[in-house]
Amino acid sequence: MQLKGWALDTVLASSAYFAASILTFEVLMPLQNVFFPEYPSHASLLFLPHGVRVLAAWLLGWRAIFALLPGVFLVFAMVGGWDVFLPNRLLAIGIAVTTVPAVLYACKWAGWDLFPSPDRKPCWLCIMVVGIVTSFLVSALTNMAFGSSMAEYIAFLIGDISGLFFLMLGLYLTFRFIDRRS
Amino acid sequence: MTEISKLTELRKLMQSMERTLGLEELSPVERDIYYAAEELSKTGREVRTFGLIEHTLVSSVSRPTFFRALKSLVQKGYMSQSGSANRGRYIVHAPK
Numbered sequence: 001m002q003l004k005g006w007a008l009d010t011v012l013a014s015s016a017y018f019a020a021s022i023l024t025f026e027v028l029m030p031l032q033n034v035f036f037p038e039y040p041s042h043a044s045l046l047f048l049p050h051g052v053r054v055l056a057a058w059l060l061g062w063r064a065i066f067a068l069l070p071g072v073f074l075v076f077a078m079v080g081g082w083d084v085f086l087p088n089r090l091l092a093i094g095i096a097v098t099t100v101p102a103v104l105y106a107c108k109w110a111g112w113d114l115f116p117s118p119d120r121k122p123c124w125l126c127i128m129v130v131g132i133v134t135s136f137l138v139s140a141l142t143n144m145a146f147g148s149s150m151a152e153y154i155a156f157l158i159g160d161i162s163g164l165f166f167l168m169l170g171l172y173l174t175f176r177f178i179d180r181r182s
Numbered sequence: 183m184t185e186i187s188k189l190t191e192l193r194k195l196m197q198s199m200e201r202t203l204g205l206e207e208l209s210p211v212e213r214d215i216y217y218a219a220e221e222l223s224k225t226g227r228e229v230r231t232f233g234l235i236e237h238t239l240v241s242s243v244s245r246p247t248f249f250r251a252l253k254s255l256v257q258k259g260y261m262s263q264s265g266s267a268n269r270g271r272y273i274v275h276a277p278k
């Protein structure tokens with residue numbers, strides 16, 4: 001029963017990550033290139049997958065690492081082909097799936113437990129703060145792994161933070177739309 | 183946590199965002215009562231006023247405010263009085 005739940009979490013989290021990546025790379029980035037053709041970086045300024053990994057880690061805790069791994073690997077393989085097996089790509093995959101749960105558990109250890117609880121109201125601004133902190137960490141660590149420029153670093157930061165905010169806003173509007181339809 | 187509970191937590195997170203951004207249809211007290219009722223309704227079909235008023239989210243709300251907000255929730259269709267003879271029982275509905 002527990003195994004079935006974990007499998008379902010993995011399918012849902014990885015599918016959400018993959019779908020958010022497709023939307024980012026196939027729809028948002030072409031639009032970005034049309035509206036900001038002079039922008040020097042190849043990174044997305046609205047990186048929705050960051051929102052998926054933050055919300056997955058918030059809901060699933062450490063299990064988000066394994067739940068997101070297939071989706072993150074698939075996206076890296078889609079973008080880089082066989083290069084996905086290069087050490088720096090594997091390191092970047094590891095950074096992408098572990099950083100958010102690590103920050104959430106560090107917060108909990110420091111006495112700031114943000115994980116969902118039935119008797120507590122969730123705080124979306126706190127989740128945004130965690131998203132911003134992890135974005136700094138992920139950007140710094142990923143840039144170290146890839147050896148990217150400062151422009152890429154700034155682009156990663158903007159993309160992650162806006163991606164988290166707009167993913168949550170999109171989710172909110174989706175829930176509202178479903179509620180009105182039902 | 184079950185899949186339904188995860189969805190509920192996600193919805194609660196979105197509702198906290200809704201509140202901060204001023205997109206909500208309910209007042210803070212109405213929202214707290216609705217959260218509490220939603221939580222309590224997991225254990226049974228109906229929610230009793232007695233249990234609701236003692237919930238952590240609602241315990242600091244004064245009785246007149248509580249009953250005013252409860253009445254408003256019923257009028258807005260978020261909750262309805264149970265058909266049974268006991269008037270202190272409510273059924274929780276999904277937001278419209």
